[in-house]
Amino acid sequence: MTLMATIEPARRTIVLPAPPYTVDDLLKLPDDGNRYELCNGSLLVSPAPTKLHQLVIYQLQRILDKAAPPGLVLLSTVNLRITDKDFYIPDFVVATEESMHTDHLMFAPDELLLAIEVVSPSTQVKDRTLKASAYALAGIPAYWRIELGEGPALYAYELNGDRYDPPTAYKAGTVANLTEPFPVRFDPAELDSTRR
Known part of the structure; x- marks a missing residue:
């Protein structure tokens, strides 16, 4: 089986191997607004984020930026090669900060x-x-999952060996008091607020 993708306006077709x-195969795909990811060589495709999804990421960045110590960088939608x-x-x-000077x-x-x-209807199984599992096996010390359909709610995981401990849940209306990767306090309800 081959995967073909057409790039507009030149209408050039990309053929990927089986x-x-x-x-390297993934990097040949067109920039068409979808997110292309790989899990053990299987292609995962997600549509572009919704407006609410983007708002939550923006608000999260504002909250974390105020609390982050020097030496750290906060970024959205990055490429992570495991x-x-x-x-x-x-x-x-x-x-x-050192990671900004490598690849x-x-x-x-x-x-x-x-x-x-940020969990969307099209990414529920992948994100949950x-x-x-993939981030834990890769050794990323902390993982947060934000559930939009729950008010929103924040589920915070901390690494224990090669897996995360069960998450601590913070529902909208309660204050999350987190210590990893740095101390920060906020109510998950703030994440879908359009207030500044």
């Missing part, structure tokens, strides 16, 4: 202190199980 796919056949695009990350296209797992996913 799966399993590699990161292996040649495992590639993800977290919605948001906290990375070391300019992709992050390595050891450069991240926190990965965050697949990515939590």
Whole structure:
């Protein structure tokens, strides 16, 4: 089986080899607004984020930016290469400042202190199980999952060996008092607010 993609306006067709796919194969796909990720060589495709999804990421960045100590960088939608056949695009990350001086296209797992996913209807299974497992096995110290349909709610995971401990849940209307990767306090209800 081959995968074909057409790039507009030149209408050039890209033909990928049969799966399993590699990161190099993935980089040949067009920039068409979709997110292309890999899990053990299988292609995962997600549509562009919704307005609410983007608002939550923006508000999260504002909250974390106020609390972050020097030496850390806060970024959305970055490329994370775990292996040649495992590639993800977290919605948001906290990375070391040093990581900005290495590979300019992709992050390595050891450069991240926190990965965050905002759960959308099209990404529920990936964000709740697949990515939590992949990020833990890669050694990312903390993972946050934001559930929009719950008010929103924040589920904070901390690494224990090669897996995350069960998450601590913070529902809208309660204050999340987090210590990893740095101390920060906020109510998850603030994440879908349009107030400044």
